[in-house]
Amino acid sequence: MLVLGVDPGLTRCGLGVVDGGPGQQTSLVEVGVLRTPAADDVAARLWALERGVGEWLDRHHPDAVAVERVFSQANVRTVMGTAQAGAVAIVSAARRGLPVALYTPSEVKASVSGSGRADKTQVTFMVSRLLGLSDPPRPADAADALALALCHLSRGPALARMRAARQAAAAAGRSLR
Structure with missing residues (x-):
């Protein structure tokens, strides 16, 4: 399964594609960061992100997209920019008919490191180890995007089965809790 992980941000949007699945070796396909100048108009920045994410989706044709779920932060401007960048990634994937999964930072950290309170250094170390990388992905946004993709590889199949159930x-007129 090919998964695109997106660590949304207006200034730096991390993107990482991994390939793997049950019983398969997980491997890095590509990792990078889309950047937009803070001085530019927000509409121009979002449009640049949409074009960039679209290029990644068209180049890799992932089976799924994993995006970091926005969580409350003290800085409202940062939250708004992150939410807007995340929405751009979600819409870009939806336009192509791709399933999108949202994960909180603590879910991602727990998935790759075993602790939902892991710091950026621990997450980067574990991403490098899980993907067999000799050099850690930089900046942290790139490592976080890979962590999102890895999280989806480990959690996505179970979530899909729950959704199908x-x-x-x-359809049968029953309710599952």
């Missing part, structure tokens, strides 16, 4: 139950 809920849909089947709803």
Whole structure:
């Protein structure tokens, strides 16, 4: 399964593609960061991100996209920019008919490191180790994007089965909690 991980941000948007699945070696396909100048108009920045994410989606044709779920921060401007960048990635994937999964930072940290309280250094170390990289991905946004993709590889299949069970139950007129 090919997964694109997106660590959204207006100034730096991390992107990482990994390939793997149950019983398979997980490997790095590509990692990078889209950057937009802080001095530019927000509409121009979002459009640049949409073009960049679209290029990655068209180049790699992932099976799924994993995006970091925005969480409350003290700086409202940062939250808004992160949410807007995340929405651009979600819409770009949806336009191509790709499934999108949202994960909180603590879910991602727990998935790759075993602790939802891991710091950036620990996450980067574990991403490097899980992907067999000799050099850690830089900057942290790139490592976080790879961590999102790895999280989806480990959690995505179970979430898909739960979603299918809920849909089947709803079609049969039952409710699953």
